[in-house]
Amino acid sequence: xxxxxxxxxxxxxxxxxxxxxxxxxxxxxxxxxxxxxxxxxxxxxxxxxxxxxxxxxxxxxxxxxxxxxxxxxxxxxxxxxxxxxxxxxxxxxxxxxxxxxxxxxxxxxxxxxxxxxxxxxxxxxxxxxxxxxxxxxxxxxxxxxxxxxxxxxxxxxxxxxxxxxxxxxxxxxxxxxxxxxxx
Amino acid sequence: xxxxxxxxxxxxxxxxxxxxxxxxxxxxxxxxxxxxxxxxxxxxxxxxxxxxxxxxxxxxxxxxxxxxxxxxxxxxxxxxxxxxxxxxxxxxxxxxxxxxxxxxxxxxxxxxxxxxxxxxxxxxxxxxxxxxxxxxxxxxxxxxxxxxxxxxxxxxxxxxxxxxxxxxxxxxxxxxxxxxxxxxxxxxxxxxxxxxxxxxxxxxxxxxxxxxxxxxxxxxxxxxxxxxxxxxxxxxxxxxxxxxxxxxxxxxxxxxxxxxxxxxxxxxxxxxxxxxxxxxxxxxxxxxxxxxxxxxxxxxxxxxxxxxxxxxxxxxxxxxxxxxxxxxxxxxxxxxxxxxxxxxxxxxxxxx
Numbered sequence: 001x002x003x004x005x006x007x008x009x010x011x012x013x014x015x016x017x018x019x020x021x022x023x024x025x026x027x028x029x030x031x032x033x034x035x036x037x038x039x040x041x042x043x044x045x046x047x048x049x050x051x052x053x054x055x056x057x058x059x060x061x062x063x064x065x066x067x068x069x070x071x072x073x074x075x076x077x078x079x080x081x082x083x084x085x086x087x088x089x090x091x092x093x094x095x096x097x098x099x100x101x102x103x104x105x106x107x108x109x110x111x112x113x114x115x116x117x118x119x120x121x122x123x124x125x126x127x128x129x130x131x132x133x134x135x136x137x138x139x140x141x142x143x144x145x146x147x148x149x150x151x152x153x154x155x156x157x158x159x160x161x162x163x164x165x166x167x168x169x170x171x172x173x174x175x176x177x178x179x180x181x182x183x
Numbered sequence: 184x185x186x187x188x189x190x191x192x193x194x195x196x197x198x199x200x201x202x203x204x205x206x207x208x209x210x211x212x213x214x215x216x217x218x219x220x221x222x223x224x225x226x227x228x229x230x231x232x233x234x235x236x237x238x239x240x241x242x243x244x245x246x247x248x249x250x251x252x253x254x255x256x257x258x259x260x261x262x263x264x265x266x267x268x269x270x271x272x273x274x275x276x277x278x279x280x281x282x283x284x285x286x287x288x289x290x291x292x293x294x295x296x297x298x299x300x301x302x303x304x305x306x307x308x309x310x311x312x313x314x315x316x317x318x319x320x321x322x323x324x325x326x327x328x329x330x331x332x333x334x335x336x337x338x339x340x341x342x343x344x345x346x347x348x349x350x351x352x353x354x355x356x357x358x359x360x361x362x363x364x365x366x367x368x369x370x371x372x373x374x375x376x377x378x379x380x381x382x383x384x385x386x387x388x389x390x391x392x393x394x395x396x397x398x399x400x401x402x403x404x405x406x407x408x409x410x411x412x413x414x415x416x417x418x419x420x421x422x423x424x425x426x427x428x429x430x431x432x433x434x435x436x437x438x439x440x441x442x443x444x445x446x447x448x449x450x451x452x453x454x455x456x457x458x459x460x461x462x463x464x465x466x467x468x469x470x471x472x473x474x475x476x477x478x479x480x481x482x483x484x485x486x487x488x489x490x491x492x493x494x495x496x497x498x499x500x501x502x503x504x505x506x507x508x509x510x511x512x513x514x515x516x517x518x519x520x521x522x523x524x525x526x527x528x529x530x531x532x533x534x535x
Contacts, residue, residue: 033344128268177343
């Protein structure tokens with residue numbers, strides 16, 4: 001692999017992308033996704049297993065692939081996947097499996113900027129696989145070819161099943177949020 | 184109860200109340216905004232047609248669209264079919280196999296400044312003798328250091344952008360679709376019926392069809408239309424049919440019919456039996472017998488968290504103690520008053 005010199009700008013940037021998304025300097029299609037505002041209730045020690053619920057906000061962005069003043073895109077998909085919740089503390093606790101963390105509701109997205117949301121091409125909640133345990137990748141948002149050029153938000157309702165007698169301490173997981181383009 | 188004790192308990196109650204009622208924002212407000220873009224091609228991912236033995240040089244732009252410097256990692260990854268179909272790229276650290284090994288795209292870390300980009304050159308070489316068909320691998324970029332979450336239940340975050348390198352090796356197409364075992368699990372307090380799905384052919388598929396859930400008497404309990412996203416050639420996955428509620432323990436059977444509209448390939452299973460077992464006891468729920476008591480004492484956190492119950496008990500004891508003390512004082516006062524007061528008979532005599 002060869003790394004060419006860094007570039008701070010490229011001429012072939014679409015005006016649409018410049019206006020819509022605050023003039024990003026890299027030329028390419030910016031597909032990015034992240035989550036924020038995850039809230040789960042604080043937990044107290046309990047002998048009984050419990051399920052706590054919360055929500056997180058997913059943001060997906062696509063500036064499209066731009067040539068001169070024309071931008072286009074091939075659609076995209078957003079998946080999220082969690083690791084297990086590793087235990088750290090002094091009470092000899094054990095990890096909470098990733099399968100205990102689940103998306104229980106993927107809500108309809110809202111547009112922040114860019115293309116309007118289309119009933120036909122999205123961005124939209126996929127017909128299947130948007131809910132379920134996060135030990136596997138779950139697709140919660142998608143845009144079809146030619147749709148979803150802009151910035152969109154989606155609220156995901158999540159739950160965490162906490163085993164009974166889960167020891168006091170910290171439980172930490174890594175959530176991998178992937179936005180992808182492919183066949 | 185002394186004044187100092189009351190103050191301590193008051194502080195404990197405050198801490199405990201805060202720990203029980205606070206909600207924890209555990210993710211950063213915005214994640215890393217990294218992207219990969221094919222250079223010199225239309226579209227947001229690579230679509231190539233290559234003969235066996237052919238090599239193609241390619242370029243991709245790795246960019247940071249965020250407002251802060253990011254230590255980024257880019258790598259090639261195997262593509263798999265996610266649950267219910269769709270594009271999945273292996274996580275970092277998993278060994279590349281198959282089509283991914285055709286790419287000369289080694290793992291690289293780089294610091295990308297805000298709104299900065301680098302061009303990465305690499306090659307794709309289709310091995311000699313590769314059979315015709317559709318192949319796919321992925322290029323991924325992600326933040327090396329997960330964005331740290333906070334709180335006692337913390338979620339760190341890795342933001343990835345993945346694009347396909349889709350390779351078409353010309354030749355005859357052989358679409359195929361297979362179904363395997365039926366299963367059941369519970370997620371988010373709902374039953375989910377699962378089907379093993381396999382694409383043993385050399386063409387990517389997007390099957391769709393119908394699902395039925397039947398009881399042992401073959402009465403329909405539920406039905407739905409299902410549509411899968413891409414099931415990649417040579418991969419297998421799971422199709423999930425989530426139900427509205429939990430299925431009671433018992434025997435059931437499930438039917439599934441799928442067809443791919445583009446190739447016309449179909450597959451079906453008729454009343455494939457499966458069982459729902461009663462939920463297993465939680466391994467952490469060890470009952471109340473003395474043999475099943477926790478082996479370790481709860482930590483300070485747990486004690487603090489349980490403080491409202493402790494407080495109520497302590498207050499109860501305190502009130503009881505206060506009541507006993509007051510009762511004792513009253514009895515003592517009455518005894519003292521009894522000693523100081525003239526005999527009742529004297530009153531009688533005066534008044535008489």
